[in-house]
Amino acid sequence: MENKNISILGAGLVGALASIYFAKRGFKVDVFEKRPDFRITNSYGGRSINLALSDRGWLALEQVGIAENIKKISIPMYGRMVHYQDGQTQLQKYGLEGQAIYSVSRGLLNTELITLADSNDLVKFHFNEKCEHIDLHTNELSFVNSTTNRNSTINPDLVLGADGAFSVLRSAMQKTDRFDYHQWYLPHGYKELTIPAKNGEYQLEPNALHIWPRGQFMLIALPNLDGSFTCTLFLPYEGTVSFANLHSTENIIQFFKDNFLDAFELMPQLLEEFEHNPVSSLVNISCYPWVHNRAFLIGDAAHSIVPFYGQGMNAGFEDCRILNDMMDNYNSWEDILENFQKSRKPNADAIAELARRNFVEMSELVANKRFQLRKKIEGRMNTLYPDQWIPLYTMVTFSPHISYSQALHKGLKEDAIMEKILNIPGIEENWQEMDFKEYLDNK
Numbered sequence: 001m002e003n004k005n006i007s008i009l010g011a012g013l014v015g016a017l018a019s020i021y022f023a024k025r026g027f028k029v030d031v032f033e034k035r036p037d038f039r040i041t042n043s044y045g046g047r048s049i050n051l052a053l054s055d056r057g058w059l060a061l062e063q064v065g066i067a068e069n070i071k072k073i074s075i076p077m078y079g080r081m082v083h084y085q086d087g088q089t090q091l092q093k094y095g096l097e098g099q100a101i102y103s104v105s106r107g108l109l110n111t112e113l114i115t116l117a118d119s120n121d122l123v124k125f126h127f128n129e130k131c132e133h134i135d136l137h138t139n140e141l142s143f144v145n146s147t148t149n150r151n152s153t154i155n156p157d158l159v160l161g162a163d164g165a166f167s168v169l170r171s172a173m174q175k176t177d178r179f180d181y182h183q184w185y186l187p188h189g190y191k192e193l194t195i196p197a198k199n200g201e202y203q204l205e206p207n208a209l210h211i212w213p214r215g216q217f218m219l220i221a222l223p224n225l226d227g228s229f230t231c232t233l234f235l236p237y238e239g240t241v242s243f244a245n246l247h248s249t250e251n252i253i254q255f256f257k258d259n260f261l262d263a264f265e266l267m268p269q270l271l272e273e274f275e276h277n278p279v280s281s282l283v284n285i286s287c288y289p290w291v292h293n294r295a296f297l298i299g300d301a302a303h304s305i306v307p308f309y310g311q312g313m314n315a316g317f318e319d320c321r322i323l324n325d326m327m328d329n330y331n332s333w334e335d336i337l338e339n340f341q342k343s344r345k346p347n348a349d350a351i352a353e354l355a356r357r358n359f360v361e362m363s364e365l366v367a368n369k370r371f372q373l374r375k376k377i378e379g380r381m382n383t384l385y386p387d388q389w390i391p392l393y394t395m396v397t398f399s400p401h402i403s404y405s406q407a408l409h410k411g412l413k414e415d416a417i418m419e420k421i422l423n424i425p426g427i428e429e430n431w432q433e434m435d436f437k438e439y440l441d442n443k
């Protein structure tokens with residue numbers, strides 16, 4: 001591979017991890033980030049405060065030897081704790097004993113990745129450098145420094161656009177012939193709120209992802225290391241129950257009392273936060289190709305998905321691992337990048353589709369008796385036939401060697417089989433004695 005100087009746009013989660021991968025292979029990497037150095041400012045102007053990290057993300061971190069560093073700042077969540085309208089709760093395990101997804105602060109994770117990358121002499125970070133223009137023919141990048149107002153240009157051998165959902169590299173590609181681009185917004189927005197620690201203690205079970213499923217809207221809460229929880233309220237922008245209709249102190253309080261009473265009682269700063277924290281939008285972006293000459297897209301810049309499977313960052317980390325595999329398998333950048341985009345695009349599309357669908361699972365189905373029975377039966381089938389029946393959630397979350405598109409494909413077959421099983425007369429009473437073998441053989 002002839003290109004020795006690589007420039008990465010964006011020191012977000014994926015850009016920082018990609019720099020570690022490249023440096024491990026001996027490339028000199030410059031990372032340009034429009035924001036200030038989060039390690040110095042100690043403030044992180046990110047979107048969601050904490051994220052769920054699962055096995056695809058862990059595998060990508062392990063391959064560059066940094067998973068243990070990140071484990072130290074993560075909290076395992078073994079299941080979802082469903083909070084019903086009447087105040088009852090129910091823990092639904094995510095997988096087998098010991099299987100968990102991990103809550104990690106976006107700011108801490110990003111800071112740790114940058115610190116780890118920066119410890120390698122081959123990686124240099126340039127903060128406050130906003131990329132404003134890219135010439136795709138010459139690979140010339142133009143920057144403006146937000147503190148000095150100074151303009152600069154560079155001409156790297158290879159450019160990696162890890163600059164997120166509103167990528168400047170992708171904007172440049174959009175002006176090229178036959179570039180496909182599709183973007184849509186969910187009718188829902190989200191707002192972040194907090195359940196603070198009480199005397200340094202968690203006020204809810206810390207090893208669970210809490211969900212208050214209410215059909216067209218929901219509240220979720222993930223634990224932080226300091227005993228607090230970051231809550232995210234997903235709600236339509238407009239309509240009867242919507243952000244647009246929550247405009248007075250009284251109706252905000254009434255809405256929370258009616259729908260999330262147990263959480264409401266743990267949120268002393270609710271009104272202050274509700275007023276202060278923005279409503280952010282949820283966008284899905286797909287595009288192709290991801291490669292143009294010596295520039296290419298990765299992470300959210302290539303595929304931005306809605307957050308309901310907790311997989312956006314995990315998919316971006318997986319991009320880094322697969323790109324590394326391609327560098328093992330091919331010798332020219334042309335082949336590496338071509339095979340990278342060809343292998344990743346169907347998987348990016350599959351996880352986008354799965355994430356879209358999972359909104360209904362999270363906001364509605366988890367509270368549905370038939371769905372809960374299905375989960376129990378699937379758990380039993382997985383225990384009886386671990387190689388033949390792997391539930392969709394397990395394939396996506398805990399099986400990094402099953403691709404997203406395989407998971408989607410197998411998941412559709414499982415849906416059809418489970419429909420039949422759930423229609424067996426008396427299934428509610430008898431499922432624990434049944435072996436479901438005939439259904440497996442038809443798979």
Ligand SMILES: Cc1cc2nc3c(=O)[nH]c(=O)nc-3n(C[C@H](O)[C@H](O)[C@H](O)COP(=O)(O)OP(=O)(O)OC[C@H]3O[C@@H](n4cnc5c(N)ncnc54)[C@H](O)[C@@H]3O)c2cc1C
Pocket residue numbers: 009010011012013014015032033034035047048050051052053129130131132162163164165166167168190232298299300301307309310311312313314315316
């Ligand atoms: C509400 C919500 C919850 C989520 N929860 C999860 C979850 O639980 N699990 C999960 O896996 N994923 C989750 N995600 C998705 C996850 O946040 C993204 O997939 C992930 O942040 C993508 O990382 P990235 O590095 O590609 O992009 P980003 O994190 O957006 O980073 C891009 C970086 O590029 C910089 N940049 C942008 N433009 C320029 C420019 N012109 N010049 C220089 N720098 C630039 C930005 O400042 C930023 O630092 C969630 C997303 C949302 C919105």
